[in-house]
Amino acid sequence: MRAGLGLLGLLAAFAAAAPWLAALLGHDPFAPDLFNRFAPPSAAHPLGTDELGRDLLLRLAHGARVSLAVGLAAALAATLIGTLVGLLAAWRGGWLDAVLMRLADGLLALPALPLLVILAALDPAAVGLPRGEALADVLRLSLLLAAFGWVGVARLVRAGALSLLARDYVRAARALGVSEARLLWRHVLPGLAAPIAIATALAVGGAILAESALSFLGLGIAPPAPSWGNMLANAQELVFQAPLAALWPGLAILLAVLGCNLVADAISRGR
């Protein structure tokens, strides 16, 4: 638990410190500096520069903001939808349960990435979202990833809620005349804290991985805004000139996802 939270805390601090780092080093991570292309690591550029002479450390910090924001937003949205669907399915039962769970099965059986590639290529303007701004990209990707991410949460919540709804204390609360809404909110939901926390932690990691894959394929966060995924896409084209540029963004993704998985693992072991 401590290792996972520590990793995530470090990355969050790194993301938060982006403007101070820029002030400290005295570079603009978005301004090209063509006399300093592919600069090796030095005091001025701790990780060197990319093909436009932009500082890699600063771009990594700004990428952390984008990648972590997408991961968190997508996971929170997926948790919200999944919890509602799971609770509803367990509480209502019957045909609604059957329809919702068949929908979840259907989504789970599909290969997510080919579908996401097609969905991410949709023209955002056609569904009324602004095009080409970093914030709009973050929002679009978070919604897309949440549309797939809720399934795992919903299944865990439904299974947990079904077992809680059959407990004596829940039946006692019902017998005392507690309203159904209060029953779910006060008596069932708190008992689901652990599975929901596990599902959320896993969803954050999954969303960070999926965002980086989509950005890597050129369908996620559009340059010049940096994300760990599109920095890697850039690095792939320059494997021969600057192999080191491929190292750092991938390491950042690895650490972020590892942190999330460690937290989920620790909760599920009850530590």
Add this chain to the structure above:
Amino acid sequence: MIRLLAARLGQIALVTALLSFAAFLLIGLMPGDPIEIAIAGDPRLSSEDAARLRALHGLDQPLWARYLAWAGGVLEGRFGHSRLFALPVAALLWPALIGTLELLGLALLVAGVCGVALGALAALRPRLGPLVQGFALFAQAVPAFWLGMLLIILFAVHLGWLPAGGSEGGWRALVLPVATLAFANLAAYARHGAAALSAALEEPHIRTARAKGAGERRVLLRHALPNAAVPLLTVAALDAGALVSGALIAETVFARPGMGKLIYDAVMGSDFNLALIALLVVAVVTMLATLAADLAQRWLDPRIA
């Protein structure tokens, strides 16, 4: 069994129909209208020509009518042409499907064997258990496309032992994509393999086998592994989608022809028809693979209702 099979096949048909309709609707939202692309390619086209082309291809019809016409054609085996590759879609699908199945099959084999071997190590030597669990957590967090790039940098750029991509060079071109895809899917087999094998090794029939003098290797391979195979097939069934998603990444990173690369190229080239049909083929293959794993599970363990 027959009823179950019929129900599951019916479910696959329903999901495919719903997916095709949803994707058809959504693809209408993609940038790049085919007639506009034609006009861009030939500026001499007049607006009357454009209208005539629209009517000729049925693009003036409402969306549902277009969907029904398209779906009817696909059901009759008329997959149409790819605008991007200037070839019939069917001629593109088969080589791509075979390329992907080759990659998937080999990666699944490598991931399964290595994962189960790691799991067996953890189950037989409990002191190594945390190490294997830690490795599995780490392997799950590695982004597959990054691993692919690192392998290219090491083995293709620095050492020059293996090609960086493409399909030339027979088995040598397969090594890096298979390794990348297998590594990405190995963790689940190691974790569940360790758990299933430890559980199987606790069972009374294992004690009986040991009491009768069976060696450790025979106990593991003949008596414990078959019992652990059922949960591993559950993992395989659940991970089919992830495996296919990984194939898309591996094919793109290593520029290998296959279904994933075909879908990606079709989307990037605004070739709606090809993207849609390839997506449906991939979805059907994934669902059939899941079904096959489920059926194998039931065949191995008749207790599963």
